[in-house]
Amino acid sequence: MRQVMTNTEHDRQQSELFTPIAVGSKTAPNRVWMAPMTRGRARQDATPTEVMVEYYRQRATAGLIITEATAVSAQGYGWLNSPGLFTDEHVSAWRRVTDAVHEEGGTIFVQLWHMGSVVHPDFFAGEPPVAPSAVRQEGEIPTPQSPQEPRALVTPRGLETSEIASVVDQFRSAFRRAIDAGFDGVEIHAANGFLVDQFLRSQTNLRSDDYGGSIDNRARFLLEVVDAAANEVGSDRVGVRISPTNAVWGIADDDPLTTFSRVAELLNDKHIAYLHVLEPITDEEHFMKPGLSRVRPLIRAVFDGLLLGNGGYDFDAATADLAEGNVDAVAFGTPFIANPDLVDRFVNGHPLNGPNPETFYTPGAEGYIDYPAWGDRS
Numbered sequence: 001m002r003q004v005m006t007n008t009e010h011d012r013q014q015s016e017l018f019t020p021i022a023v024g025s026k027t028a029p030n031r032v033w034m035a036p037m038t039r040g041r042a043r044q045d046a047t048p049t050e051v052m053v054e055y056y057r058q059r060a061t062a063g064l065i066i067t068e069a070t071a072v073s074a075q076g077y078g079w080l081n082s083p084g085l086f087t088d089e090h091v092s093a094w095r096r097v098t099d100a101v102h103e104e105g106g107t108i109f110v111q112l113w114h115m116g117s118v119v120h121p122d123f124f125a126g127e128p129p130v131a132p133s134a135v136r137q138e139g140e141i142p143t144p145q146s147p148q149e150p151r152a153l154v155t156p157r158g159l160e161t162s163e164i165a166s167v168v169d170q171f172r173s174a175f176r177r178a179i180d181a182g183f184d185g186v187e188i189h190a191a192n193g194f195l196v197d198q199f200l201r202s203q204t205n206l207r208s209d210d211y212g213g214s215i216d217n218r219a220r221f222l223l224e225v226v227d228a229a230a231n232e233v234g235s236d237r238v239g240v241r242i243s244p245t246n247a248v249w250g251i252a253d254d255d256p257l258t259t260f261s262r263v264a265e266l267l268n269d270k271h272i273a274y275l276h277v278l279e280p281i282t283d284e285e286h287f288m289k290p291g292l293s294r295v296r297p298l299i300r301a302v303f304d305g306l307l308l309g310n311g312g313y314d315f316d317a318a319t320a321d322l323a324e325g326n327v328d329a330v331a332f333g334t335p336f337i338a339n340p341d342l343v344d345r346f347v348n349g350h351p352l353n354g355p356n357p358e359t360f361y362t363p364g365a366e367g368y369i370d371y372p373a374w375g376d377r378s
């Protein structure tokens with residue numbers, strides 16, 4: 001029997017979300033990418049677990065998966081039960097994840113972070129964390145000694161100029177391990193108030209050496225990390241994530257429009273796979289400081305490469321932004337938590353499962369690998 005397509009179905013399938021796109025030397029089959037999301041299911045020593053293998057396997061139809069933030073070193077590690085990529089055991093455990101995703105035909109980049117000043121001293125036997133400058137960020141965070149009652153962040157120790165190369169080397173080792181673990185590429189986490197973002201923003205970077213002051217100086221650390229990544233994995237397998245207007249952990253810049261459009265311009269010379277901009281299209285305050293102008297349109301104007309948008313998108317908003325040329329692909333966060341088969345649901349217009357925030361960071365399978373695909377509903 002001939003299948004008859006309704007107008008709405010036809011319109012859905014015309015969405016550019018389903019058009020393949022080149023990412024460096026690979027081609028992503030669609031533009032529905034999975035945003036990085038910390039889920040707290042790793043072991044206490046930062047080794048990925050079996051439930052993580054299943055979680056990422058279930059989501060392999062994403063055009064590209066970006067993993068949860070993964071620590072480059074013990075110095076950069078401070079989120080309970082988040083994963084790392086700084087021991088051989090981490091590499092073998094991640095290999096099980098990448099194998100599973102590849103068996104399903106998927107592509108997976110690992111997001112790599114150093115948390116800088118957002119690590120509580122409990123992780124370091126009482127020593128303060130490191131940062132570009134001794135600027136205390138706002139907020140509280142659970143620690144091994146106090147998992148149920150988060151503890152206030154402290155004033156970090158400003159890095160000596162002579163130490164910075166060794167921090168870049170921590171990233172370099174993780175990039176090398178990412179290849180050993182079978183990842184298709186890496187995403188440098190320069191967003192959300194962690195170490196690279198602390199260097200970029202004027203209110204957390206008060207340095208007077210070559211890594212502080214002018215925007216080009218504040219961007220130097222990021223660019224050195226990008227160069228290290230390009231050397232280890234090839235620039236066409238490197239993504240960078242920024243969040244110009246968010247205020248998580250009280251992070252702030254005096255002039256985000258100028259800072260981040262310049263950062264985007266500087267990245268042009270690096271020929272990276274993509275630039276990922278977290279800047280909500282909705283007025284969600286958590287990821288956007290009220291009163292700031294959006295920076296993404298300016299970045300679009302100056303950045304020559306693939307621009308990945310993220311923040312509050314649904315199918316219609318993503319389709320519209322692609323059609324208007326505002327972004328080249330869209331990363332979906334919370335929709336992917338609750339819908340392992342998000343691409344299929346978008347293609348067919350099926351309703352979405354709603355996510356349960358209470359299990360975003362809790363251990364185990366619940367609220368993690370038990371969200372049903374459309375065909376598995378009971």
Ligand SMILES: Cc1cc2nc3c(=O)[nH]c(=O)nc-3n(C[C@H](O)[C@H](O)[C@H](O)COP(=O)(O)O)c2cc1C
Pocket residue numbers: 035036037038039067068069111189191192241278287310311312313331332333334335360361
């Ligand atoms: C549970 C949870 C964990 C997150 N962890 C990370 C992370 O590890 N790295 C990161 O860059 N962003 C992280 N984010 C932000 C998401 O990548 C994304 O930017 C945000 O959810 C907005 O996109 P959405 O509206 O599609 O959910 C997290 C968000 C959530 C809800």
